[in-house]
Amino acid sequence: MSAEVSPVILRALLPTDVNDTLRWHNDPSLYATLAGTFRPVDRATEEEWLRRVSQPAADAVNLGIVDRSNGALVGCVYLRDLDQDSRSGELHVFIGDSASRGRGLGEAACRAMIRHAFDELGLRRIHLKVLPENVGAIRLYERLGFVRERLEPGAVIKDGAPRDLLVMGMTASAFDFGNKLP
Numbered sequence: 001m002s003a004e005v006s007p008v009i010l011r012a013l014l015p016t017d018v019n020d021t022l023r024w025h026n027d028p029s030l031y032a033t034l035a036g037t038f039r040p041v042d043r044a045t046e047e048e049w050l051r052r053v054s055q056p057a058a059d060a061v062n063l064g065i066v067d068r069s070n071g072a073l074v075g076c077v078y079l080r081d082l083d084q085d086s087r088s089g090e091l092h093v094f095i096g097d098s099a100s101r102g103r104g105l106g107e108a109a110c111r112a113m114i115r116h117a118f119d120e121l122g123l124r125r126i127h128l129k130v131l132p133e134n135v136g137a138i139r140l141y142e143r144l145g146f147v148r149e150r151l152e153p154g155a156v157i158k159d160g161a162p163r164d165l166l167v168m169g170m171t172a173s174a175f176d177f178g179n180k181l182p
């Protein structure tokens, strides 16, 4: 088995990330592709949010995605709603600026987080929610081992209209651990 170096490094979010995360949280075009609701935020709210998500928590892992080639923060990947009873959690990922997309960084970040979830946190199942129209993201999730499970009708409001969300899920047995990345 050949050892490959991941193109990303996952690290805790820092107060100094505020310029990047504030730009992303205020970008309606990014939120148009995300399952979450767009809520523009001011700098003080963003700083408070960064303080909160950078603290260790029992029910969440919130990490920044760093491009190993230049050290720049390019996005975020989260495991949320970690449940110790069912040993499950929900994956969220985005690459914030369009210029950094399509370069393999999102896939590498997901692989690293999923491996952490199964290998170290002891999860047995990960799920996620995605807009059914986000075919690029769905193709990526299927390549990682997620399967389409069900539609949640009208689960989110976008541009004033209810939109469905697709729930996808994966158990550890469906994940390819073969390509271990340092």
Ligand SMILES: CC(C)(COP(=O)(O)OP(=O)(O)OC[C@H]1O[C@@H](n2cnc3c(N)ncnc32)[C@H](O)[C@@H]1OP(=O)(O)O)[C@@H](O)C(=O)NCCC(=O)NCCS
Binding pocket: 030, 033, 034, 035, 093, 094, 095, 096, 100, 101, 102, 103, 104, 105, 106, 107, 108, 129, 130, 131, 134, 135, 136, 137, 139, 140
């Ligand atoms: C979806 C996303 C995380 C993928 O990360 P990425 O680094 O751009 O993608 P990668 O280079 O690792 O490529 C993996 C797959 O992502 C998809 N992808 C690539 N570029 C993309 C782009 N600009 N927009 C959306 N999906 C893209 C493709 O399906 C690609 O697979 P393919 O090569 O078979 O076409 C990233 O494009 C993104 O954050 N997009 C906007 C927000 C979003 O849709 N997040 C997911 C919400 S559930």
